[in-house]
Amino acid sequence: DAGITxxxxxxxxxxxxxxxxxxxxxxxxxxxxxxxxxLGHGLRLIYYSAAxxxxxxxxxxxxxxxxxxxxENFPLTLESATRSQTSVYFCASSDVGGSxxxxxxxxxxxTVT
Amino acid sequence: xxxxxxxxxxxxxxxGASLELRCNYSYGATPYLFWYVQSPxxxxxxxxxxxxxDTLVQGIKGFEAEFKRSQSSFNLRKPSVHWSxxxxxxxxxxxxxxxxxTFGSGTQLTVLP
Numbered sequence: 001d002a003g004i005t006x007x008x009x010x011x012x013x014x015x016x017x018x019x020x021x022x023x024x025x026x027x028x029x030x031x032x033x034x035x036x037x038x039l040g041h042g043l044r045l046i047y048y049s050a051a052x053x054x055x056x057x058x059x060x061x062x063x064x065x066x067x068x069x070x071x072e073n074f075p076l077t078l079e080s081a082t083r084s085q086t087s088v089y090f091c092a093s094s095d096v097g098g099s100x101x102x103x104x105x106x107x108x109x110x111t112v113t
Numbered sequence: 114x115x116x117x118x119x120x121x122x123x124x125x126x127x128x129g130a131s132l133e134l135r136c137n138y139s140y141g142a143t144p145y146l147f148w149y150v151q152s153p154x155x156x157x158x159x160x161x162x163x164x165x166x167d168t169l170v171q172g173i174k175g176f177e178a179e180f181k182r183s184q185s186s187f188n189l190r191k192p193s194v195h196w197s198x199x200x201x202x203x204x205x206x207x208x209x210x211x212x213x214x215t216f217g218s219g220t221q222l223t224v225l226p
Contacts, residue, residue: 031212042119042203042218043157058213090156092214100145100164100207102214104156 002026006091006105013081014113021076021108023091031094032074033102034058034066036087043090049074081112115140117206119217126194127225134189134220136204146187147205147214148178157203163187174198199224 004025013019023032030051035043035058045058047066055066063085065077078085088109092102116139126132138144145164149157161172168180178189187204204217 033213035216040218042216043214045213045215048213092157094212099162100212101147101159101162102212104149104158106156107154 004091004093004103004105006089006108008108009106010109012111012113015082016080019078019081019110021078021089021091021110023074023076023105025072025074025091025093025103027093027095027103028071029093029095029103030071031096031102032068033092033094034064034074034076035090035092036060036085037090037107038087046076046089078110081110083112086110086112115144115206115208115215117204117215117217119202119204119220121220122218123221123223125223125225128196129193132189132191132194132198132222134202134204134222136187136189136217138185138187138204138206140185140206140208142208143182145207146178146180147207148172148176148187148189149203149205149216150174151201151203151219153200160189160202194222194224196224196226198222 007022033048034046037043049055049068090107091105094102118137147162148160151157163180201219203219205214
């Protein structure tokens with residue numbers, strides 16, 4: 001299917017475990033982003049990528065790792081999950097050019113117990 | 114650093130009434146401004162955007178927004194609200210070459226029958 005997809009949609013994990021959230025887009029957009037959404041905070045940027053093999057930190061990067069070996073994929077890894085990382089995670093993509101519009105995936109709801 | 118403030122956490126309106134959601138931003142130059150809508154359990158969908166030119170922009174679903182430089186505001190309006198408009202609304206700002214979006218904390222809209 002065309003668009004931007006995230007998997008899994010729901011995940012429950014235990015404190016200290018490593019978990020990877022997947023993001024895949026079919027548009028070949030250059031830019032990709034990871035946000036977390038928490039009540040009262042809106043969406044906050046975790047990491048972003050301008051192209052394959054180019055990533056940079058956003059507002060709240062601690063505890064997260066990203067990679068981007070292929071343009072269409074942008075996985076987010078929690079190396080050792082903590083309860084404070086319980087959140088809804090959104091991936092987004094944006095094309096080069098003047099639009100600056102970001103297209104969002106459906107989100108992954110992560111619960112760390 | 115750029116920032117966005119949405120002063121109203123929750124707004125309740127009756128169906129058919131007019132709506133205005135407030136958004137104020139802080140940035141040294143003219144930013145790119147966005148309004149996104151999030152229905153329950155869904156990702157974010159772009160309603161409208163402002164880059165330059167006409168300060169009154171039209172979006173999807175009958176929404177419009179007006180950019181007021183002197184007030185650093187980008188308020189969202191709709192003349193007659195429908196029950197399906199009940200959702201959370203996010204104002205966002207983008208300024209950098211990295212295309213990062215900074216969001217406000219969101220306004221939850223409830224529509225009464």
